[in-house]
Amino acid sequence: MIKRPFVDLEKLKEIVQTYPTPFHLYDEAGIRRNARRLKKAFAWNPGFKEYFAVKATPNPTILQILKEEGCGIDCSSYTELLMAETLGFRGDDIMFSSNVTPHEDYQLTSKLGGTINLDDFTDIETLQEVAGIPETISCRYNPGGDFQIDNQIMDTPGEAKYGFTYDQLESGCRILKSKGARYFGIHAFLASNTVANEYYPVLARILFQTAVKLQRATGAHISFINLSGGVGIPYHPDQKETDIMAIGDGVRKAFEEVLVPAGMGDVSIYTELGRYMLGPYGCLITTAMHEKHIYKEYIGLDACAVDLMRPAMYGAYHHITVMGKEAWPCNCMYDVTGGLCENNDKFAIDRMLPKIEIGDLIVIHDTGAHGYAMGYNYNGKLRSAEILLREDGATECIRRRETPADYFATLDFTGLFREQVKV
Numbered sequence: 001m002i003k004r005p006f007v008d009l010e011k012l013k014e015i016v017q018t019y020p021t022p023f024h025l026y027d028e029a030g031i032r033r034n035a036r037r038l039k040k041a042f043a044w045n046p047g048f049k050e051y052f053a054v055k056a057t058p059n060p061t062i063l064q065i066l067k068e069e070g071c072g073i074d075c076s077s078y079t080e081l082l083m084a085e086t087l088g089f090r091g092d093d094i095m096f097s098s099n100v101t102p103h104e105d106y107q108l109t110s111k112l113g114g115t116i117n118l119d120d121f122t123d124i125e126t127l128q129e130v131a132g133i134p135e136t137i138s139c140r141y142n143p144g145g146d147f148q149i150d151n152q153i154m155d156t157p158g159e160a161k162y163g164f165t166y167d168q169l170e171s172g173c174r175i176l177k178s179k180g181a182r183y184f185g186i187h188a189f190l191a192s193n194t195v196a197n198e199y200y201p202v203l204a205r206i207l208f209q210t211a212v213k214l215q216r217a218t219g220a221h222i223s224f225i226n227l228s229g230g231v232g233i234p235y236h237p238d239q240k241e242t243d244i245m246a247i248g249d250g251v252r253k254a255f256e257e258v259l260v261p262a263g264m265g266d267v268s269i270y271t272e273l274g275r276y277m278l279g280p281y282g283c284l285i286t287t288a289m290h291e292k293h294i295y296k297e298y299i300g301l302d303a304c305a306v307d308l309m310r311p312a313m314y315g316a317y318h319h320i321t322v323m324g325k326e327a328w329p330c331n332c333m334y335d336v337t338g339g340l341c342e343n344n345d346k347f348a349i350d351r352m353l354p355k356i357e358i359g360d361l362i363v364i365h366d367t368g369a370h371g372y373a374m375g376y377n378y379n380g381k382l383r384s385a386e387i388l389l390r391e392d393g394a395t396e397c398i399r400r401r402e403t404p405a406d407y408f409a410t411l412d413f414t415g416l417f418r419e420q421v422k423v
């Protein structure tokens, strides 16, 4: 598959007139189109709802677009809950999937009427003490061992810190029921960034079978199954895009084969997708600002790992397009770097690209999820802006770039540097 940015050089040149690089650019049309496709893929389930994992792209304007498309929001911290509240997400629109949870987070979720997805058996007692047991409650399941699709190990839940064991799930449901819970949900996240169309269907079957067993054993009324996140995107041109219609259909088959015969055809399917919802609909726009010829050829960008951490953190592949040179031969091998004093600050290593000149506009693909969000301030670097490309072609700054004053905002200089630190 040839990967093309969602903007062309002409449009990009116009945008950088207003907004200097680096910045993350988001594609409203793509976000909406994709959200509608997901909804269609699960339209067979009347209770279906996507709770967007806000940690992937915690920008209010993006969240507002998803809200307009009928999505709820999946939060994992106090500040994410505050964002949800401010944007008018209420009650059933809010899922709270956390772990090692501060008491005030439970209290705020409870105040907002959101659904709490408990990570651990001991959290039951904590929740009862700090916020009370609600009528609707969810528990996160960890089946342990390896998670396999067609005998291929996708991930190792046995090594993951999340969730209840099955036995804990059973006694947890009994306890929660005795304390007044009436509607139960089960959640699991067993493999991340999986482009195999079988991931959700295999996960769904495990959760459906668990739900049947649990309902029979405890009499708890399971009213929803949360498939969580994990549906991947093709970061690499050789990867195949997931087929969301096939995924929805695979989950429907498992539903009809496991839940319907057990008299549980009223169960709602929830998802908490992050990457799938936003990943391809954002990119990092940056400019080549330095070249270096030593033992290898280096191109230095005005963006660095504080704008996109995935390559440094996971060795993740992000496709790179040198704008205007799409048809040029890729006959130069580069390490494409940022300027952090960390040798892992490389967006690409040994990447074959067209010859890059200083000033070339460079697009780093698929940064719409877990991109800006993972940013940090190492080396005193300031985080970039976020710009939205509206459906009508207009652009809007949806988060300004940081200034030195932002960087110093948590310090009390008592006048020491105030003169130098202008906003």
Ligand SMILES: *Cc1c(COP(=O)(O)O)cnc(C)c1O
Pocket: 053, 055, 056, 074, 097, 189, 192, 193, 228, 229, 230, 231, 272, 273, 274, 275, 276, 369
């Ligand atoms: C991170 C996360 C998600 C979203 O994951 P993606 O890989 O972005 O789809 C969903 N649910 C929970 C609980 C998470 O921690």
